[in-house]
Amino acid sequence: xxIFLYGSNMGIKVGIAGGIGSGKTIxxxxxxxxxxxxxxxxxxxxxxxxxxxxxxxxxxxxxxxEAYSNGVLNxxxxxxxxxxxxxxxxxxxxxxxxxxxxxxxxxxDAQTAPYSLKEASILFESxxxxxxxxxxxxxAPIEIRIARVMERDQVTREQVLARMNxxxxxxxxxKLADFVIINDGITPIIPQVMALHHQFQK
Numbered sequence: 001x002x003i004f005l006y007g008s009n010m011g012i013k014v015g016i017a018g019g020i021g022s023g024k025t026i027x028x029x030x031x032x033x034x035x036x037x038x039x040x041x042x043x044x045x046x047x048x049x050x051x052x053x054x055x056x057x058x059x060x061x062x063x064x065x066e067a068y069s070n071g072v073l074n075x076x077x078x079x080x081x082x083x084x085x086x087x088x089x090x091x092x093x094x095x096x097x098x099x100x101x102x103x104x105x106x107x108x109d110a111q112t113a114p115y116s117l118k119e120a121s122i123l124f125e126s127x128x129x130x131x132x133x134x135x136x137x138x139x140a141p142i143e144i145r146i147a148r149v150m151e152r153d154q155v156t157r158e159q160v161l162a163r164m165n166x167x168x169x170x171x172x173x174x175k176l177a178d179f180v181i182i183n184d185g186i187t188p189i190i191p192q193v194m195a196l197h198h199q200f201q202k
Contacts, residue, residue, distance in 0.1 A: 012115040012200050013108065013131070016181075017123035018138030019167050020160070021145030021152075023183040024119065027138050030193045031117050039107050041120030045100045049073045058095045063088075084162050097126055115200040124173045136196065137177035139170050140184050 018024030028038050049055055050073050059067050059078075066077050082089040104118050120128070129135040140148075142164075149160045174180060181192045 011111065011113060012133045014115055014117070014134040014136060014200060015123045015129050015132035016117065016119070016136035016138065017121075017129070017173060017177070018140075018183075019145060019170060019173075020163050021148040022138040022140050023148065024138040027181055027183060027189060027193060028117055028119050030189065031197070034193075034197055035113070036197070037111050037113050037116040039104055039116065039118035041100050041104060041118055044103055045096050045120075046073065046075070048099045048103065049096060052099055055096060055099055059092070062091055062095065083159075083166065086166050089166050093122060093126065097122070097128075101128065101131075121167075124176050125168050129176055134178045134200070135176065136179045136181060137170070137173050138181045138183050139174070140182070144184060 016024060016027070018027070028040075032038050049059060056068065059073075063078060063081055067074055067081075069077075078092070082092050100120070104120075108116060108118070123129050123135060124137075145164075146157055146160045149155065149163070150157060153160075179196060181189065181196075183189055
């Protein structure tokens with residue numbers, strides 16, 4: 001999953017990403033406690049897939065009528081289609097991502113904080129990191145990430161690895177990120193967040 005930080009017209013735009021199980025949602029919560037607005041792009045994507053007629057039609061055309069049940073997104077069906085198929089996942093992202101980007105920009109323009117935070121899953125994969133002032137990557141050792149997801153989602157190790165295989169590696173994303181937050185359960189995260197918080201307010 002990925003996170004973006006967007007400020008108002010006068011504020012700083014920052015993107016923050018982290019692979020599945022990295023714990024980026026916890027990092028975002030710390031920013032929230034500091035009073036920073038947070039935009040959850042993944043949640044917004046799910047809402048858009050239900051609200052936007054254009055997106056709905058495109059998804060049904062690509063994945064079939066079964067992608068929706070009684071007018072509501074059939075998440076289980078769609079997840080089964082894309083989690084083990086990188087090409088289908090990429091196609092889904094191509095349908096949904098532009099609408100999410102536009103919604104995020106509209107949201108960002110309405111913010112008055114010195115900077116704001118947008119959480120999303122494919123900051124680097126989508127190239128969206130190029131549209132922000134700074135990007136943050138949340139990392140954790142792969143075994144810790146696997147254990148977190150297995151416990152959180154009640155899934156097998158193989159299922160977690162299948163999801164990870166659809167994401168860019170941390171090594172690749174580190175080369176693109178401006179900052180890295182280590183969330184390994186040992187390294188304190190508060191000082192790391194505070195250092196960035198102070199920098200983005202300068």
